[in-house]
Amino acid sequence: DTGVSQDPRHKITKRGQNVTFRCDPISEHNRLYWYRQTLGQGPEFLTYFQNEAQLEKSRLLSDRFSAERPKGSFSTLEIQRTEQGDSAMYLCASSLVVGGLDEQYFGPGTRLTVT
Amino acid sequence: GQQVMQIPQYQHVQEGEDFTTYCNSSTTLSNIQWYKQRPGGHPVFLIQLVKSGEVKKQKRLTFQFGEAKKNSSLHITATQTTDVGTYFCAGTAGNTPLVFGKGTRLSVIA
Numbered sequence: 001d002t003g004v005s006q007d008p009r010h011k012i013t014k015r016g017q018n019v020t021f022r023c024d025p026i027s028e029h030n031r032l033y034w035y036r037q038t039l040g041q042g043p044e045f046l047t048y049f050q051n052e053a054q055l056e057k058s059r060l061l062s063d064r065f066s067a068e069r070p071k072g073s074f075s076t077l078e079i080q081r082t083e084q085g086d087s088a089m090y091l092c093a094s095s096l097v098v099g100g101l102d103e104q105y106f107g108p109g110t111r112l113t114v115t
Numbered sequence: 116g117q118q119v120m121q122i123p124q125y126q127h128v129q130e131g132e133d134f135t136t137y138c139n140s141s142t143t144l145s146n147i148q149w150y151k152q153r154p155g156g157h158p159v160f161l162i163q164l165v166k167s168g169e170v171k172k173q174k175r176l177t178f179q180f181g182e183a184k185k186n187s188s189l190h191i192t193a194t195q196t197t198d199v200g201t202y203f204c205a206g207t208a209g210n211t212p213l214v215f216g217k218g219t220r221l222s223v224i225a
Contacts, residue, residue, distance in 0.1 A: 042119075
């Protein structure tokens, strides 16, 4: 257990529905990342926060995706009007960048299935 | 955009044999990280390399960062069944987010 938790662990939804995932990072970590991982692929960067500020968002990310990190603590990732292509594992990671070392601690992920 | 490629995609070894995975970037990296993901698990950080030509060891694992900072390798000596999993390299150039390779899946036959 890395200390990063994600909820729910599994989500099955019908195409066109909205879904929201939550990530609770390690408390002293200032960075929080969201990734998407499909079978046979490495994690794909979606977006990240430094404290409560969203500093970067992948250009590949559709405007159906939005993320928030109010008060610099937990974060939510919302997908609107889900599509079958959104089916994937959504991973959250947190880190405390010190001296250039950005060791990311990943959560267990939320597996999304869009039917 | 930046791309990170890993070879081989799969590697099956007998327990006790050595294993090496290679990582190549399309751009010069500021640093490279390695992660291990067990089947059904999440990526776990192994190491970060920053300096050109850097070599770091962790018990049976040896990590290298190329002189041009565009390639890296992970070598495992005398594999054990506990080494099973997918090994990912991930690189960053400047302040860009980590770009992960597709990983090398290691199977160890006892």
